[in-house]
Amino acid sequence: MYVRVVVSIALTVVTADVTKIYKILKQIHIMVKKVIKLSASWCSPCKAYAKTFEEVSRNEEFKDISFEEIDIEENDNIAEKYKVRSVPTTVILDENENVLNIINGNISRTALETAIKQGIS
Secondary structure, X not given: OHHHHHXXXXXXXXXXXXXXXXXXXXXXOOOEEEEEEEEOOOOXXXXXXXXXXXXXXXXXXXXXOEEEEEEOOOOHHHHHHOOOOOOOEEEXXXXXXXXXXXXXXXXXXXXXXXXXXXXXX
């Protein structure tokens, strides 16, 4: 009887600890929630990058992530906020709007997907 009670208590403690650990890990897990492409209408590399950005935004793997395209000439406060010096610039944000990564230039689909996945893991 005594052994059965001890085993039962031990299993309860282990289960409770695993649940607590899972909750803690879930809280500290950084998650990409938004990807912003900053560009300008006159920018040729921005136009070339538009197709790549659109393809990645349609990727089922990133369905819970918001993808936005912003023209810095129409929204110069955004360019200032992220200290944009050239376009296109891609900004990757977490759920609290904290910057996880800023990438300059017309990057490949693979590079963009990799940058997003780094923020997810």
